[in-house]
Amino acid sequence: MDKSADPCVDFYQYACGNWIKQNPIPPDQSRWGRFTQLEERNLEVLRQILEEAAKPDPKRDALAQKIGDYYAACMDVAGIDARGLAPIQPELDRIRDLKDKSQLAGEVAHLQRTGIGSLFDFGSGQDFKDSNSVIAQADQGGIGLPDRDYYLKDDVQMKQLREKYVAHVQRMFELAGAPAAQAKADAQTVMRIETDLAKGSLDRVSRRDPEKVYHRMSRQDLESLDPGFRWAEYFTASGAPEFQQINVAWPDFFKAQNTALGAYSLDDWKTYLRWNVLHSEAALLPTPFVDENFKFYGKTLTGAEEIRPRWKRCVEYTDAQLGEALGQKFVERTFGAQGKERTLKMVDAIEKALGQDIQSLSWMTPATKQQAEIKLKAITNKIGYPDKWRDYSSVVIRRDDAAGNGMRADQFEFQRQLNKIGKPVDRAEWQMTPPTVNAYYDPQMNNINFPAGILQPPFYDNRADDAVNFGAIGMVIGHELTHGFDDQGRQFDPKGNLRDWWTPVDAKAFNEKEACVVQEYSGFTPVDDIHLNGKLTLGENTADNGGLRLALMALQATIGNNHKLIDGLTPEQRYFLSFGQIWCENATPESLRLHAQTDPHSPARFRVNGVVRNLPEFQKTFACKAGQPMVAANACRVW
Ligand SMILES: [Zn+2]
Numbered sequence: 001m002d003k004s005a006d007p008c009v010d011f012y013q014y015a016c017g018n019w020i021k022q023n024p025i026p027p028d029q030s031r032w033g034r035f036t037q038l039e040e041r042n043l044e045v046l047r048q049i050l051e052e053a054a055k056p057d058p059k060r061d062a063l064a065q066k067i068g069d070y071y072a073a074c075m076d077v078a079g080i081d082a083r084g085l086a087p088i089q090p091e092l093d094r095i096r097d098l099k100d101k102s103q104l105a106g107e108v109a110h111l112q113r114t115g116i117g118s119l120f121d122f123g124s125g126q127d128f129k130d131s132n133s134v135i136a137q138a139d140q141g142g143i144g145l146p147d148r149d150y151y152l153k154d155d156v157q158m159k160q161l162r163e164k165y166v167a168h169v170q171r172m173f174e175l176a177g178a179p180a181a182q183a184k185a186d187a188q189t190v191m192r193i194e195t196d197l198a199k200g201s202l203d204r205v206s207r208r209d210p211e212k213v214y215h216r217m218s219r220q221d222l223e224s225l226d227p228g229f230r231w232a233e234y235f236t237a238s239g240a241p242e243f244q245q246i247n248v249a250w251p252d253f254f255k256a257q258n259t260a261l262g263a264y265s266l267d268d269w270k271t272y273l274r275w276n277v278l279h280s281e282a283a284l285l286p287t288p289f290v291d292e293n294f295k296f297y298g299k300t301l302t303g304a305e306e307i308r309p310r311w312k313r314c315v316e317y318t319d320a321q322l323g324e325a326l327g328q329k330f331v332e333r334t335f336g337a338q339g340k341e342r343t344l345k346m347v348d349a350i351e352k353a354l355g356q357d358i359q360s361l362s363w364m365t366p367a368t369k370q371q372a373e374i375k376l377k378a379i380t381n382k383i384g385y386p387d388k389w390r391d392y393s394s395v396v397i398r399r400d401d402a403a404g405n406g407m408r409a410d411q412f413e414f415q416r417q418l419n420k421i422g423k424p425v426d427r428a429e430w431q432m433t434p435p436t437v438n439a440y441y442d443p444q445m446n447n448i449n450f451p452a453g454i455l456q457p458p459f460y461d462n463r464a465d466d467a468v469n470f471g472a473i474g475m476v477i478g479h480e481l482t483h484g485f486d487d488q489g490r491q492f493d494p495k496g497n498l499r500d501w502w503t504p505v506d507a508k509a510f511n512e513k514e515a516c517v518v519q520e521y522s523g524f525t526p527v528d529d530i531h532l533n534g535k536l537t538l539g540e541n542t543a544d545n546g547g548l549r550l551a552l553m554a555l556q557a558t559i560g561n562n563h564k565l566i567d568g569l570t571p572e573q574r575y576f577l578s579f580g581q582i583w584c585e586n587a588t589p590e591s592l593r594l595h596a597q598t599d600p601h602s603p604a605r606f607r608v609n610g611v612v613r614n615l616p617e618f619q620k621t622f623a624c625k626a627g628q629p630m631v632a633a634n635a636c637r638v639w
Contacts, residue, residue: 012608015580028303033585051328074314081286087403105230108238115410116280123417126444127212131496134420136246140201140253151198168296188273189496200256226254228261240418284403294441303590321409323433324390336451349478349554368506378494380447385434441483444496448480467571470555471578479547486539516636526603527592546639572621
């Protein structure tokens with residue numbers, strides 16, 4: 001805490017000031033907060049697991065062999081350097097040998113199968129309007145910068161980033177053996193193709209609206225959007241089962257793809273595909289590729305000074321590619337029954353609070369309240385880890401083939417996704433691995449998911465009192481619950497179908513309440529003159545505001561009349577401090593800029609101050625007065 005700060009003037013500074021001063025950003029990070037600190041602690045646990053599993057002991061179990069050899073291969077920098085481009089040479093040769101643009105479809109399918117992103121994204125997903133079934137999905141993709149706006153915006157910053165990106169692509173081609181002049185021309189070709197794909201892409205704010213990314217159609221309809229691409233060959237080569245219907249998230253993208261297919265020569269496309277291979281595989285290629293990749297994606301885009309130590313990266317790749325194998329060992333070591341039990345009790349209390357909160361809303365009519373209540377009651381909770389673990393036995397992992405392991409693990413995942421097409425939805429599946437320090441609400445499943453990784457201090461602490469736990473993990477639980485009722489989540493019904501269950505008058509009132517939140521956060525400037533995008537961050541801001549109110553209601557119901565002081569602080573003071581302190585963070589200006597552009601979450605400072613200034617209970621707790629910065633003149637409240 002910074003006790004020299006006034007909580008009513010800048011609560012974030014009051015709660016986090018000293019932490020911020022004492023915890024500068026380590027050189028291998030672009031942001032450093034209490035989330036990242038816990039992530040680092042989990043990484044240490046995972047490292048121990050992997051180093052043990054990597055010992056070539058003949059008595060290892062099958063799981064240890066997979067994760068241990070994956071990690072060992074990734075750590076073998078000398079071996080990776082010695083093998084040079086050999087692991088991806090077959091891919092480069094296939095591209096070189098293409099004879100005709102008609103072969104592009106098959107080749108793109110082949111690349112995507114091995115985890116090499118190219119042109120568009122293909123996979124499966126729950127049907128927005130029939131949440132029991134899984135259908136094929138095709139979506140925009142194919143660009144190397146973080147967002148389409150990086151290609152299209154005309155400001156000085158973006159222009160500079162584009163120049164640096166082209167220089168990066170050029171150096172990657174040079175590292176792969178192209179002469180400088182050729183590499184330069186090729187990089188410009190890549191930029192031209194990606195810019196055309198970006199122009200056909202839908203912007204991030206619009207993508208928040210599920211109706212805008214739902215266009216269910218027949219295969220023939222997709223083919224007529226993009227007749228230049230041989231879809232039948234693509235689907236066969238992709239390994240997808242037979243299907244008739246597909247959600248083409250944003251049809252205009254495929255029109256743009258069709259135009260681009262006609263506009264560029266076969267050689268241009270070969271250049272683009274070669275870039276896709278180098279870019280996707282860079283992390284597991286020889287050192288010069290890794291360093292060049294970091295220079296652009298780490299240093300230029302996020303402001304990190306040094307690349308993360310090799311072991312951290314290898315732990316993260318193992319988590320990303322064999323996450324439910326590594327996760328089993330993680331759960332054995334870290335997750336106790338007590339944590340699960342107490343978390344479920346908090347979930348229960350917060351769900352009750354949301355029920356009461358909905359009933360008390362003055363802006364909502366009884367008809368819609370009743371529907372909201374039904375949806376709330378239908379929410380299911382998943383805590384810790386999956387009941388049934390993913391089976392990786394078919395993935396071949398070799399101790400001397402880091403890039404190959406990566407491609408085979410990606411292929412397993414790609415096929416796993418496609419195998420779901422036409423099958424009933426698996427409601428037990430998790431989208432995050434157990435060590436992840438995060439949580440999510442899934443509107444199509446209507447469930448909340450809390451991996452074991454986040455159920456630890458500072459979010460959840462067995463030894464802490466209720467006020468502290470409700471202010472941290474409790475607030476996160478409330479946050480996730482209200483996602484079912486934010487600008488996106490509210491459009492789905494209790495069964496997870498995209499169906500409007502609101503009366504028009506309630507929908508209008510909701511939109512007015514949300515407009516207040518949009519306006520509030522659009523006024524915040526995290527870096528220089530960059531404003532937050534109030535529409536992009538609307539769902540998260542709504543969830544932060546609702547979550548903090550609900551967890552407080554639940555705390556008060558749980559402790560009743562027990563207003564014991566601890567460290568001289570009331571339960572409410574401890575609650576708000578615990579909340580403020582989970583968000584303590586330092587971030588580079590580059591990373592603040594990147595996140596303002598792409599992240600639906602507001603930066604830490606505003607996740608704290610933006611919320612408490614709307615909350616009368618906070619102002620009462622710290623005796624704040626009208627006119628002070630933490631007392632909004634027009635307080636926003638949705639939930
Ligand atoms: Zn959220």
